[in-house]
Amino acid sequence: MTRSEKVSWLIRELKKENPGYEVIREPMNETEKRRLLRSLMNVRWPGRVSPEFLRVQDELLREELEEKGVTDGEALPVIREQYPCTAIKNDDRIVLWRGDITTLAVDAIVNAANSQMLGCFVPCHGCIDNAIHSAAGVQLRNECAQLMEAQGHEEPVGKAKITGGYNLPARHVIHTVGPVVGVQVTEKQKEELASCYRSCLKLAEKSGLKSVAFCCISTGEFHFPGKLAARIAVETIDRYLSGSRLERVVIDVFKEEDLHIYQKIFR
CATH class of the missing domain: 3.40.220.10 (Leucine Aminopeptidase, subunit E, domain 1)
Structure with a gap:
């Protein structure tokens, strides 16, 4: 998956956890799409998360860290x-x-x-x-x-x-x-x-x-x-x-x- 595809996939997974989020439309703009993902992660209550979600999330966050520089x-x-x-x-x-x-x-x-x-x-x-x-x-x-x-x-x-x-x-x-x-x-x-x-x-x-x-x-x-x-x-x-x-x-x-x-x- 590309970075954009990872963001979209994670958004869909988080929306599945809460049916009330299904009305939220995914932005076309990449910056706003990433902001939506962060928002959904911020409001997510602690709880079980699938290994696949963690794999994709971790790949995305590590790519972003590498871009920012350590x-x-x-x-x-x-x-x-x-x-x-x-x-x-x-x-x-x-x-x-x-x-x-x-x-x-x-x-x-x-x-x-x-x-x-x-x-x-x-x-x-x-x-x-x-x-x-x-x-x-x-x-x-x-x-x-x-x-x-x-x-x-x-x-x-x-x-x-x-x-x-x-x-x-x-x-x-x-x-x-x-x-x-x-x-x-x-x-x-x-x-x-x-x-x-x-x-x-x-x-x-x-x-x-x-x-x-x-x-x-x-x-x-x-x-x-x-x-x-x-x-x-x-x-x-x-x-x-x-x-x-x-x-x-x-x-x-x-x-x-x-x-x-x-x-x-x-x-």
């Missing part, structure tokens, strides 16, 4: 090489990188999840949770659902869970729930955000991983102020690495504004 986390320069005046103790193990975290090859990437821990169900939403689940495939939501069913309650803020990475170049995804900020940040929320970073680092080390990449937890949909969040992230990561065997921590930023915030801290 960044080797081990090849990225550490901040010691870029910001030699930094006061960070572990500047030989921390990396600042701006890019798409779903294309980063490390042992684990961190997902800023919600307490349901099943991924974002809003079609084509711009959050990191949606991006990671869309790139990993439907297997990721299924594994998350199994973990949450076994736990029996929503994930507390500041804790973390680890899953496979599936079609991501990262071998694992570590999911953590950050604090949701209202009018102003409380001391409790500051500690909760620090706990997110500590929990992810501890879980990575406990799982025998050597490298982990963080997104900017809670600074998007959860409205944690970027400058304060960055200071908490850097302080927590640097302090943890002082007593850890982890070899590399990547701080991944997507927006130019966040890049400047971290650059200012490291300088």
Whole structure:
């Protein structure tokens, strides 16, 4: 099958799962057709999926990843090489990188999840949770659902869970729930955000991983102020690495504004 044929086939299979979707017409435009597929994957409730569906989906996602290109986390320069005046103790193990975290090859990437821990169900939403689940495939939501069913309650803020990475170049995804900020940040929320970073680092080390990449937890949909969040992230990561065997921590930023915030801290 061509890529277009794979997209069309996957759309038809997902529409078969829910008779209500049969009224949705498949767009002729390839971009809109791919967007429809992502939307159907986003809203799909966890459940059994056929081996054939997984085969076609995995082929498609890996073709798209190859087209986007994979960044080797081990090849990225550490901040010691870029910001030699930094006061960070572990500047030989921390990396600042701006890019798409779903294309980063490390042992684990961190997902800023919600307490349901099943991924974002809003079609084509711009959050990191949606991006990671869309790139990993439907297997990721299924594994998350199994973990949450076994736990029996929503994930507390500041804790973390680890899953496979599936079609991501990262071998694992570590999911953590950050604090949701209202009018102003409380001391409790500051500690909760620090706990997110500590929990992810501890879980990575406990799982025998050597490298982990963080997104900017809670600074998007959860409205944690970027400058304060960055200071908490850097302080927590640097302090943890002082007593850890982890070899590399990547701080991944997507927006130019966040890049400047971290650059200012490291300088």
